[in-house]
Amino acid sequence: MTYLDPLADLIRSCLPPDAAPPADSAALFRIYAVLxxxxxxxxxxxxxxxxxxxxxxxxxSSHAALIPFxxxxxxxxxxxxxxAEAIREAARQIRRSSGHERP
Known part of the structure; x- marks a missing residue:
């Protein structure tokens, strides 16, 4: 476990209940933690x-969605x-908890 794993877990926790992350997606969420x-x-x-x-x-590598956004x-x-919204919400939570929230 590295410093990215807690960030990945935070992002996952910020997903809406109806989101369905792919199975075995720990590596994907680590990439999201980098974002x-x-x-x-x-x-x-x-x-x-x-x-x-x-x-x-x-x-x-043959997935049909592997094309530009x-x-x-x-x-x-x-x-x-x-x-994307879960990552933004995680960033807001980190900012608030670090005391850098604007009044």
Missing amino acids: LEAKGEQVTDEDVHNAWSAWMQSVD FDLPPETRAFDAPY
């Missing part, structure tokens, strides 16, 4: 798709939104 560290509240749905694509390439149909792009 949290690098981009925080500025993370985009496209960033999440790119992270997912990097992970999916090692899981199923803006080439995906809108209904497929929508799958990335809850993960």
Whole structure:
């Protein structure tokens, strides 16, 4: 376990109840933890798709969604939104707990 695992767990805890992360996705959430560290509240749905694509390439390199974000149909792009929002919420929680919250 590294410093990324608690961040990955925090992101997972910020997902809405109806989100269904892929099975065996610990490595994916570690990549999302890197996005949290690098981009925080500025993370985009496209960033999440790119992270997912990097992970999916090692899981199923023939997956139909392994194309650039803006080439995906809108209904497929929508799958990335809850993960991006979970990363942004995790960033907000970290900011609040660190005492750097603006009044």
